[in-house]
Amino acid sequence: MNISLFDQSFDGLLTAVFDAYLRRVFPDRVLPEDTPLPLFCDDVHRVVTDEAKAGRVWKGLQKRLSPSALSCLAQTWLAEEEDTPTLLFRYIRKAVDAPRSIETNFADPDVLALTQMWKRVNWERTRLMQFIRFQKTADGIYFAAVEPEKNALPLTVGHFKDRFADQRWIIYDLRRGYGYYYDLQKVREITFDQDGRQTGALVSGRLDDQQMATDERLFQQLWKTYFKAISIRERLNPRKQRNDMPVRYWKHLTEKQD
Numbered sequence: 459m460n461i462s463l464f465d466q467s468f469d470g471l472l473t474a475v476f477d478a479y480l481r482r483v484f485p486d487r488v489l490p491e492d493t494p495l496p497l498f499c500d501d502v503h504r505v506v507t508d509e510a511k512a513g514r515v516w517k518g519l520q521k522r523l524s525p526s527a528l529s530c531l532a533q534t535w536l537a538e539e540e541d542t543p544t545l546l547f548r549y550i551r552k553a554v555d556a557p558r559s560i561e562t563n564f565a566d567p568d569v570l571a572l573t574q575m576w577k578r579v580n581w582e583r584t585r586l587m588q589f590i591r592f593q594k595t596a597d598g599i600y601f602a603a604v605e606p607e608k609n610a611l612p613l614t615v616g617h618f619k620d621r622f623a624d625q626r627w628i629i630y631d632l633r634r635g636y637g638y639y640y641d642l643q644k645v646r647e648i649t650f651d652q653d654g655r656q657t658g659a660l661v662s663g664r665l666d667d668q669q670m671a672t673d674e675r676l677f678q679q680l681w682k683t684y685f686k687a688i689s690i691r692e693r694l695n696p697r698k699q700r701n702d703m704p705v706r707y708w709k710h711l712t713e714k715q716d
Contacts, residue, residue, distance in 0.1 A: 459498060460484065463491040464505040464543070468535050471543055472512035474505045475550050484551065488543040515550070522553050527561035534576040536609040545571055582608040587617050589707045592627060593664070593678075594671040600627040603663030603710050609634060615645050632663060663710045678712050685713035 462478065462485040464470035471488065478484045483501055495502065519528060535546060548568045552560050564570045585606075592600035600622070604611060611631050615638050618629065622640070630637030630650070639648045665674070708714040 459486045459496055460501040460503075461486070461495060461499050462488045462503045462505055462547075463493070464488060465507050466490045466543075467507055468532070469509055469512040470505055470507040471535070471546060472515040472550075473508050474503075474543075475515045475547060475554075476508075476511040477503060477505055478547075478551070479554075485544075485547065488547045490543075519550065519553060522556075523559060523561055527559070530561075530576045531572070533579050533613060534572055536612070537575045537579050538609050539575065542575065545575065579608045579610055579613075582606050582610040583613040585704070585707065586610055586614045589703065589711060590614075590618075590629060591710060591712045592622075593712075594674040595665060595669055596671050598626065598671070600625050601665060602627070602629045603632050604629060605633045605663075605706070605709070606631065607706070611638070619645055664715075678715075681712050682715070 460483055462474045464474050474485070474488055481503065483503065485501075485503065487496075489495075491504065519531070523531070531546065531549070535542065545568060549560075549572050552566065552568060560566060560569055562569075564573065586604060590602045590604060592602045595601050609631075611629065611634075614629070618627065619640055624642070626639075626641055628637055628639045628648070630648075636647060636649050638645050703711075
């Protein structure tokens with residue numbers, strides 16, 4: 459078995475593709491560099507990420523895939539599933555070697571698997587846009603915490619920038635320890651230290667009384683009251699509610715707080 463180890467970056471994966479063609483040794487699996495190796499390995503190659511090499515691979519893909527297929531490929535990287543790097547490597551290799559575009563060849567198991575993985579990422583993106591709930595801080599910034607299964611937060615930034623263009627906001631991924639801050643001009647990626655005043659919000663996703671704006675608790679109570687008022691008891695369907703609004707999102711939904 460041939461193994462390539464990389465730094466878990468997209469450029470690192472593209473560099474692994476470049477190295478494979480340069481060495482004429484194609485890995486059976488592409489793994490993060492800190493992953494324990496399988497018991498039997500014929501060749502282990504440690505990839506050194508190189509932006510120039512990654513750029514050459516990406517330019518080659520631009521000649522072989524449509525813009526929508528390239529976007530799908532890049533977004534699938536955000537799935538962060540165990541087999542994501544290896545699947546993307548196989549897909550890229552087939553895209554490079556095939557005499558014609560493979561993007562609609564769903565009879566190919568790798569093309570089908572990549573499409574299905576992309577759908578899981580895209581569905582996470584849609585749910586984030588539906589279920590993010592902002593809390594107003596004492597200094598007028600709207601804060602929202604999320605913990606998505608897929609790393610889909612970057613795919614939602616454009617939506618929230620357009621939707622809340624007149625408000626300063628922060629959306630923070632508690633699971634991955636990063637987020638985005640919009641200052642009314644541009645969006646930039648941020649990280650918080652796990653100490654100081656933010657600690658409570660970065661653990662629970664909820665602002666404490668000192669961090670919260672004076673009228674925020676009132677608005678939250680009004681939203682909860684509205685949510686209960688529009689609910690028709692005779693038509694309650696908990697199973698459908700859990701399907702439409704997965705339980706793993708409830709932790710950060712204002713209307714689901716006691």
